[in-house]
């Protein structure tokens with residue numbers, strides 16, 4: 518069957534199977550920033566905006582998404598023009614393997630849209646369903662707090678004084694060492 522989606526402001530008609538989930542469909546259509554970690558709605562890796570609400574795409578039945586507006590991490594920034602949240606993640610060395618990062622950044626964007634000056638506790642609560650197998654939680658929290666400052670126009674000071682990580686090194690691999698793009 519075919520469904521219509523608006524993905525990152527582009528109208529698309531996509532072919533789906535009745536039992537497809539949205540994460541699978543997005544990845545099949547090239548939105549590989551949507552990660553499939555648990556495939557059961559518990560790890561946060563597949564978070565996207567669906568009609569402006571953060572959802573775990575693996576838990577959304579694709580046929581039911583017909584007519585929805587989807588926004589994925591691909592809409593946020595590019596390697597040459599990073600979003601302040603992405604910049605802050607790079608500057609704070611908040612990326613290890615990177616697999617969980619798109620979902621964390623989507624959640625961070627949602628948090629900062631509603632709460633531009635969050636407390637550390639609010640940041641931790643926002644990403645408490647984003648599981649990181651590299652157990653790198655402290656630096657993402659610092660990065661999100663710094664991104665909030667940057668987005669409010671306040672001076673930011675990266676924890677390390679600046680990044681040595683290039684954006685193209687922030688790509689993820691799965692834990693078997695295979696590329697997971």
Ligand code: FES
Nearest residue numbers: 554556561563575
């Ligand atoms: S893959 Fe969707 S929440 Fe884990």
Ligand code: FES
Nearest residue numbers: 614617649650651
């Ligand atoms: S950086 Fe989070 S799973 Fe590796």
